[in-house]
Amino acid sequence: MKKQLFAIIFLLGGFTASAQKIPYTNCEKCWLPDSLGNHRVVLSYTGSSAAIVVADIPWRRRDANPQDKRIILVDAKTNKKITNVYVNDITREKGKITFEPTSGTGTYYVYYMPYKNEGRSNYPRGVYLKPEKTASNEWMQKVSNYDAVTGVTVKAFQSIDAFNSFYPMEVIATKAETNALIGKNEKEDFLVFPEDRLNAIRMTKDLPQRWIELGPQNKYTGVAARGENFAFQLGVYALQNIENVKVTFSNLTSPAGKIIPASALFCINTGGTTYDAKPLTKTVNVAQGDIQALWCGVDVPVSALPSIYTGKATILADGKAAKVITISIKVNSKILKDGGVNEPYKMTRLGWLNSTMAQENTVIAPYTPLKVDGNTISLLGRKVEVNKDGFPKQVQTYFTPEMTEYAATPNNLLTEGIHFHFINADGKKINLKSQGVQFNKKEAGTVQWTAVNANDSLQMDVSASLEFDGFMAYTVKVKALQDVSLKEINMHIPLKKDFAKYMMGLGQKGGDRPENFEWKWDVAHKNQDGAWVGNVNGGLQYSLRDEKYVRPLNTNFYLQKPLILPSSWGNDNKGGIKIAFDGKAVLVNNYSGERNLKKGEELYYNFTLLITPFHTINTDFQWATRFYHAYKPIDTIKAAGASLINIHHATAINPTINYPFIAWHKMKAYDDSAHSAGLKVKIYNTIRELSNHAYETFALRSLGHEIYSPGKGGGFSWLQEHVGDDYIAAWFVPEIKDAAIINSGMNRWHNYYVEGMNWLTQNVGIDGIYLDDVAFDRVTMKRVKRVLIKDGHPGIIDLHSANQYNKSDGFNNSANLYMEHFPYLNRLWFGEYFDYEKNDPDFFLTEVSGIPFGLMGEMLQGGGNKWRGMVYGMTNRMPWSDGADPRPIWKAWDNFGMKGTKMIGYWVNDNPVKTDKTKVLATVYKKAGAAMVSIASWEDADTDFKLTIDWKKLGIDPAKATITAPEIKSFQPAKTFGLNDRIPVEKGKGWLLIIK
Known part of the structure; x- marks a missing residue:
């Protein structure tokens, strides 16, 4: 007769929440997550290697369908995978795993969410491995007839790092615990669980085990500094469908009668101010069984005297009895003049979502009053x-x-x-x-x-x-x-x-x-x-x-x-x-x-x-402002001849995409060093997608689809494990596991963005921003420009765009799509997927160069075409391959003295220098007594041309004139030409000629 197999395992109360003692720990870099997943259970076993061990694991998982995910057991002593494993009775609450303890007494790891990344490295699809049968038939026969048991204990639930941990807000309550809670409160329409700002409410379908332990509360207690933007949460658990949830606040009053007015309290979920300064009222409905986080805040006045301030938050819903929560804030003696926004992990910036900073339509230089x-x-x-x-x-x-x-x-x-x-x-x-x-x-x-x-x-x-x-x-x-x-x-x-x-x-x-x-x-x-x-x-x-x-x-x-x-x-x-x-x-x-x-x-x-156009072109800015688009030592960049550094994301001082607040101390130190060396620094920061490392991620998720777009979910494992579903996975940086989520369009995150740019300008010392495409409109762009140039800061903005003329982008032109932003840009970098070889000159003029709009630009894809680029005053950015290195052309500019020259493009009818070939074009950079002439060929084959020069317009005496081509590395050899010579030009190339 088969005997029932069980484990001798004591978990101090099993699933009784109040007795659960298994710790949740993190083990930084202890294993490779891309093969084993981000989570494991640490088992401790005492016994023989010949035994068969059964582990009952109360893991309380938030992921759906855990029975469809592979279990991998590893012997800690040998670091080898155990093959004799039998998995059954896997649920979200618990799992039963039978295995062979290959090393006998010791530690064993259960990896329970292993995955592999498929697709593009920057747009991965985390695919969870399916269960597999690895046990031998002989061992499985033993399992079915074994009549002895040994002891194993669950020592810890472990994550690859703190960022991946499920503890405490993603450790689910069991169905029995949830039903018990509902039974105790069957006459209630909803329950309220006040929660600390550092424990962001993450789940909307499961109660956290923590709330079972604490139970619903009618009081929230917090400690704040004077002047602090203090945040807290009110978690609403709907026992019935509830609609039109609102929160109202009373004054907070101290025993001495001092008041923090109700107007200083707010809830971002129920109302606020739109990105274009209009009042916003949000409708919050919560379906039966769902959880809604209400993120609230109190802007504690600097003038508030240290004391305990007490008041009420009343949560209302249509046709339901209101819930009154006592709010008790102990205001200490510490003063935060900046509201504490330099510590965003404390959620001190939630008020930025309702900011009206820089909304007044004041005139921005170089524009003039109407x-x-x-x-x-x-x-x-x-x-x-x-x-x-x-x-x-x-x-x-x-x-x-x-x-x-x-x-x-x-x-x-x-x-x-x-x-x-x-x-x-x-x-x-x-x-x-x-x-x-x-x-x-x-x-x-x-x-x-x-x-x-x-x-x-x-x-x-x-x-x-x-x-x-x-x-x-x-x-x-x-x-x-x-x-x-x-x-x-x-x-x-x-x-x-x-x-x-x-x-x-x-x-x-x-x-x-x-x-x-x-x-x-x-x-x-x-x-x-x-x-x-x-x-x-x-x-x-x-x-x-x-x-x-x-x-x-x-x-x-x-x-x-x-x-x-x-x-x-x-x-x-x-x-x-x-x-x-x-x-x-x-x-x-x-x-x-x-x-x-x-x-x-x-x-x-x-x-x-x-x-x-919006204004005249600033050619002197083009010649003098030379971009270095990489994070490198200041001395290296200065030695390269650059004057402005662009700091991309995924770098040490700007690690996360569109959230440049993680390493701001390092960023400030770098900026200060650059400024001391006479260089300027701009950072990558735009709106379109937002890093999952943003401290406010789950506060923003609580706003429904206001900040994040609806979508099919998926993407990198962290997003699937913690965000869950209903989002669009965006750019991913494998080296630092930075996974972005797509923004929904025009929303209050733009208010936060403007405040953030102002803070970075004033506190970190950035000199502008590098935009990688733009997902906001001109209202936000004007606001951003105002805060970037405030107090005399240079506020330099350059815009990069990949060619938008494709199916995914809706067959638009980058310049047409972003033209409303052009009045506030300083440079274009329309690079990726722009073909610099096959397009005609007027494509470059209208869609790439920026000149018809008062801008100038640079090239990117494949290094561009250096000869054609110079017709529009365009080079490349450092650092690129040797073939695209702009330094030889920069040197030629300096040798000629480009500052103060007048640009006369081939598109100007009375250009003083032309060629006798229709597809060989000339642009003149003219100054007193000399001109640099950029020649580029669009002919289908090697050819030659003769210059036609209006000497009077050029301001040079032909009797004394010379035409020379200075040696420019990887561009042209040194050469002297006669005034009437035919000048050879290779297909797709050209010359930089000096006439003086």
Whole structure:
């Protein structure tokens, strides 16, 4: 007869929470997690190696389906895997494991969540290993008939490090414990578990064992410093469905009658302030059996005298009895003038989520205050005349084609005003009478106006604004005053031919505008809703918007949160865009197709405009500011000739992605050393994804999908084990196990981001930021720029983008996508997946160089093309391969003396130096008595060319002139040419010639 096998194991109460004594420990670098997982059970065995051991392990796991994950046993003495193992009765609460103790008495490790990473190293998929049978048949026969037992004890639950530990907030209560708790409180609608700020509530479906031990409470007690931004949690466990959960606070009062006002207390889960400074009210519903963390805070005044301050937090839900929690805060004598934000692990920065820092639309240099004269608004380098219907009658720019100075006479961009057409079912135009434009705000940073246009069947209300950088936003409400059938509602942008030379967007690669262009909406697949059309010294970008417009995700994730099809412009995909010649104009016709409107029905034909360029180009900044894009010793960088250091993430002083607060002491020391050596330092910090090492991770998770996007979960093991599900796994750094999660778009994390940038500028001394694509809008960009340049800091911003023209990004152009940010950038680095060999010159000009927008840039992919790059003043960044090393060109700049030169690009019609070959282009860098001429070939084969020089415009006497090519390593040999020589040029290469 088979005998029941059991272990002699005493766990001091088994699953009775109050008696559980098994410790949770961490063992830093004790094993390789990628093969064995992040967690193990430490078993201690006393007995013979010939015995069969049974271990009952009360592991209380939060992961689903643990029976589907492999168990690996390792003999600690030999560090070898034990093969004779039998696993059965595996649940989330416990597991029974039978094994052969190969070394007899000693320690054995049970690895219970082993995984392997699949896919790309930076986008891994942690796949948990399936159970396997390794035991021999002979041993299994012994197991089934064995009638002797030996003793084994569970000594510890161990994690690879503290960051991976489940203790204490992810150690689950058993079903029996949970049912017992519910039974004791069956008349309650919900229970409240106050929790310390350092024990972030992580689970939403399981109670932590800790709460079973402590039980629900009606009091929270904490200790805070004077001036501290003190955080605490109220964990709500729903015994019934509860809706519209709110928290209200009373004053906190000391025995002496001193008060911390209720206004100093807040709950980030129920309300706050949006990223664009609007009041935010959040609806919090908690389903039966779920847990909701309510993260609360009290901003203790510096003036608060040391004492115990007591008050009430009342938790309300629709139709349910309120819960009143006594809040008792002992305020000690310590004073924190900064609120304690230099210790973010204490959750002192939660109030940053509701920050309004830098929201006032003050003018940012180099821009100038807006001026209104009649219906004309002037701004830096541009003017807008507003028609009586509220739309631009004329848009002017004052930039020369060289983009280095302002012209005396303006460039008119329009042949006539921008206007709408309403066509009835019979094909006849419906005329609306304008009541005139009314300006209702005239401030230095923003001018706003309205206009009403109507007849007996339709009314069009126009509300618009122009900001100091050239951004215009239009809200256009079309209302049917009676039933009306329409063949068309469209908006015409009639551009002068000279200012419609180039186009970018709507599926069109940057370059020459097509003669006839047509486009249709396809928001499910394409991040396209407008385009830029213009020339180097004047153009318009426009975007057609839904009234419920939400900025989509970008950088590989567009398809997971695409554009909303505007019900007006899109009109069930009847709408579209045509661009073609119409008389003297290049007409941009934005049409929406036929439709019937019922009386009272409203449509919003909203759109935005950007007037380009934004300012002149700063060539001297380009020549003098030389980037070193790596974390290296200061002396090494200075010796390389660089002047500005970009510190990427995954470095010692900026280890985690988009959360540069972990090693800020080291970062400050490095910045201070760089400043002493005359160098500037910028750091990688953007919004799109956020490191899992962010101290606020679970506070942000408690906000639902406000901060993090919904998704399928997965990714690196830590995310699966601790975040659980419903997220999008993003960039991962294998060396430091930094796993990011995708942000949801426009949300309150942007408020935190602005505060964080301000803190880094003021306390760490950063000189700017390096943006790796951008997942925020211009509202946040302006705020960031303001805090970066505050108090005289340089506030340098450069933007890197991988080519967005692909399926995952919705086939957009990087320059078109990010143009609203260009007014605040100092340099572009449009590198990855940009082909520097196969594209024509005007692609470089419009989509890569930044010149039509007042910027300059650098190259990246494959080192770029150094000869073609110099036509636009572009080189590479240090450090790269020898073939892309910019130092030889930097030396040539210094030898020539580039500071103060005037850049005259090949795109300037009266460029004083040209070639006789259409595809061999010349850009001149001119100064008194000399010029550096950059030559680059786009010819299909090796060729030669002759220079055509307007000596008078060049300001050089040809009788005394020489043309030389200085030796530049890996670029060109030293050479002297005669004024009339034909100069050979290899395919895809060029020259840097000195004429003097």
